[in-house]
Amino acid sequence: MAQTVLHKANTRGGADHGWLKSSHTFSFGSYFNPERVQFGALRVLNDDTVDGGRGFGEHPHDNMEIISIPLEGALEHKDSMGNVATIERGEIQVMSAGTGIYHAEDNKDKSLPVKFLQIWIFPNKRNVTPRYDQKKIDITSTPNQLVQVLSPNPDDAGVWIYQYAWFNMASLEQKHQIEYTIHKKGNGAYIFVLEGDVEINGQLLNKRDGYGIWDTEGFTVFANTDAEFLIMDVPMEF
Incomplete structure (x- = not known):
């Protein structure tokens, strides 16, 4: 028989830093719930809103697959591999942090917020060479299809x-x-x-x-x- 777990939106952990409002489905930062550490290899599912002109300063990651999916607005990405890119709704971004990477993310729009999902997946291969990629995705032109x-x-x-x-x-x-x-x-x-x-x-x-x-x-x-x-x-x- 299938096993299930339900996480209602209003039971998520959260952080309000003024410029950043984030809802955490799983334990993250100052939010810790021993019953919500991860779902299998899915470690982080953050629902972030970043004010206009603000962002995350340069910070490190390693041995984690990091995925960003913008829902509204656009997010600028810079990393220690020399990548500079902007991702927006209709795109998906991935970083394989591997042996280690630094990156920063900023909302370049001075007035409108950017909303995006930040997702971390445990990798099945450690200490790989870091890599970056982004692709277009389109779900609205093909309704009722995966x-x-x-x-x-x-x-x-x-x-x-x-x-x-x-x-x-x-x-x-x-x-x-x-x-x-x-x-x-x-x-x-x-x-x-x-x-x-x-x-x-x-x-x-x-x-x-x-x-x-x-x-x-x-x-x-x-x-x-x-x-x-x-x-x-x-x-x-x-």
């Missing part, structure tokens, strides 16, 4: 990481549904609702709710309203 945005395979659609993980996004119209099949035995899926209300195997989820499901081959997502969501298919043991 759009793969991340995988372990460099030749697949979207970005790739050093882990047996697959990310899919979808824009579902009201009363439409999608069948999802777990990609790899031993993986589970964590679903994060970006907009609207959906049901997964009968469990109602609202905007910014998260729902983990494992020990199953798949599940159904039904849209009670127009909805957008992210499915993160990750190893439960690694």
